[in-house]
Amino acid sequence: MFALRLCCLIPIVLLLPNLEGARILSIFPYPGPSQYINVVPYLKALASRGHEITSVNAFPQKKPVKNFRDIAVLEVFQSYEKILKEATEDKNVWQENNFMNKFFIDITKAVLNNVNVQQELLKPGKDHYDLIIVETLRLDALYGFAAHFNAPIIGLSTFGTDWNIDELVGNPSPLSYTPLVTAGLSDRMTYWERVHNFVETSVALVNWKLIHRPVQEKLYEQYFPHIAHKVPLVELSKNFSLVMLNQHFSLSFPRPYVPNMIEVGGLHISHTPAPLPKDIEEFIEGAGSAGVIYFSLGSNIKSKDLPEERRQMLLKTFASLPQRVLWKFEDDQLPGKPDNVFLSKWFPQPDILAHPKVKLFITHGGLLSTIESIHHGKPVLGLPFFYDQFLNVGRAKRAGFGLGLDHKTMSSSELKSTIERLLSEPEFSATAQQISARYRDQPMSPQETAIWWTEYVLRHKGAQHMRVSAQDLSFVAYHSLDVIGMFLGVGFLILFIISMVLRKLVLICTRSKSAPRKNKLKNQ
Structure with a gap:
């Protein structure tokens, strides 16, 4: 196993001299500690490799870390205790989605209104970054930093994926065996569980697209006015270079992934336990x-x-x-x-x-x-x-x-x-x-995998060659509804023509049968 790990690390070591240290902006503002615990070892590992990390987060480092700078957004803690209490209260599906989406909108606002974010990041021409790494928790307006700095963007999900994250890279997620995260179902669903999953996912999608995404779009236009007219948020949200998931098929279940969606479950775990107090x-x-x-x-x-x-x-x-x-x-x-x-x-x-x-x-x-x-x-x-x-x-x-x-x-x-x-x-x-x-039993540890793919995106200037063409298709074209509609239209047209021909034949036959009778009656 050690020899296998060593062989897998050789390409990373060989490529290091060809990749200069990049300036990376990471945005992980969620007020729950576990999300940041998941990513901070990965960010520090990037810093140790010579990359300069600026991290927008709610848990700034207590001791200085080389090549690592915090921008603290402590405003996200406002009413957090109340929110956690509300999270355990009973709600219907619509109320649950309203609660969750409003929570993330409030976090988005807190980040964009932060004084240091405005002074150090939002001012045009203030600074430059080569890469944006952002938490993909429905913080869509924050994706605007990618267009703001004209830099590729990587998403990292600390809980795995759902329909909302799949949309960022055009990843297929069939509802027949891909359960909604909040539904508590497995990939082996009964008929009624599939009905339940379909309804809950549809409600979540409608709630997001009709109620809350427009709010994120307004925030994007408000705080990134110089680029919003050039790059709409819906287009920016479909231009992720990479999405990394804190999940692994051995932990959950196998499912399809496009090339730029990578599993890195256990990103934060060290393979060598530290001595206990x-x-x-x-x-x-x-x-x-x-x-x-x-x-x-x-x-x-x-x-x-x-x-x-x-x-x-x-x-x-x-x-x-x-x-x-x-x-x-x-x-x-x-x-x-x-x-x-x-x-x-x-x-x-x-x-x-x-x-x-x-x-x-x-x-x-x-x-x-x-x-x-x-x-x-x-x-x-x-x-x-x-x-x-x-x-x-x-x-x-x-x-x-x-x-x-x-x-x-x-x-x-x-x-x-x-x-x-x-x-x-x-x-x-x-x-x-x-x-x-x-x-x-993996060729590289999750952290090694995450670092390799992050530097892959940097080496290949955003790695647009991994982006699937589904991101450029409309809903109608993606699901071939126009093709199905054409076949249905042609089919109905053929049936209509056949029915008209049959009707004409029936009329002709009816007239030809009735004509001799009329002649016979005439002769009598």
Whole structure:
């Protein structure tokens, strides 16, 4: 495996002298930490290769990094706690899409109104960039920076792809086996699940194109007036050089991709786990043969904000287990905490999951956490809250390396019995290890893959040769509706002619039969 990796890295090393350091503008303004955690190792790796990175984000570096400069957009945190609470509330499909799209419009506005963005990036002639890398989370007006700097644009999706991201590069996504991210379905849908997927995807598409894309277009025209009349946003949105996905077919399911859509699932994971802090290492080692359970609800959902009754139920369950529990908890104190529970506001999650004594991961089901659990071959117990978490937990259940529960209704006995089943039945761990082996069996690591393709776009000045011609076709032409219409029209014309001929023949036959009768009556 090492020799294979070395062979794959040789082309990158050989090409490095031919590629001068580029000036790259990255825009990842989402206020959830997990999205930026996913991409920052990749951006730092580009900086270490001599590229100058300017990063627009909500989590600026605490220590200086060579060739890496932050433009902080902390305005995106306004009302974020309220938004997270609203995200877990019940909504119909239309309301869910309105909520999500408005959220991303607010982020777009926050970035474009940021003083430093306006001073350093939006002023014409202020600076130059060779490449734009942007988060593809319905932040369409921000794609205007590509036209503003006359630079190629790369999209990076931290959750995989959906119909909206597929449109950026003309990627086919048949609704018959490509489920909507929020639907919680698999690629093996029943008839009624396909109906459900078709309806939800259609509602999402109509909501975006009729209600929210026009808002993004107005923002684009407002903040990029000097180029909006030359390059419409709809055209700019179809001119991506590359889209990279934080996904891999071994983690989800196989599906078609055009040449400039690349899977880099696990972009943030280091292949060499770092040593754990001393107190955490001692707690894990002291667990003995029973092992350790790691419990985290991610960066958006906070355990301290769970209802008191839910927290007490969790404490009661953990106290009854022979295993030790590492619990990501955002307060320093938790009254009633049993001795077998270790609390911390932050854990080095990938390094903990790499430890052999960690036997189970209780997770909210975020994609980064799911990928990390698979990378390290750990079974999971999913407690999904919103968005793609239901989809990810559903995949874990179907694949056989995890189970899921409803965090709102589960009882202490139900939680304990599910944990005991995951720990006592070897099939869950064995399946996790098997999927881990499939996922790791790649010619290059996800980060190496992302860097190679990024520099490929730079070497080939935007790599327009990878762009599929579907991006230049209308909806009618793409789906051959005009061709089908022509065949239907010709078919109807032929049927019409045949029917008219038959009608004439019938009339002739009728007249020829009636003529002798009339003559006969005349003669009589």
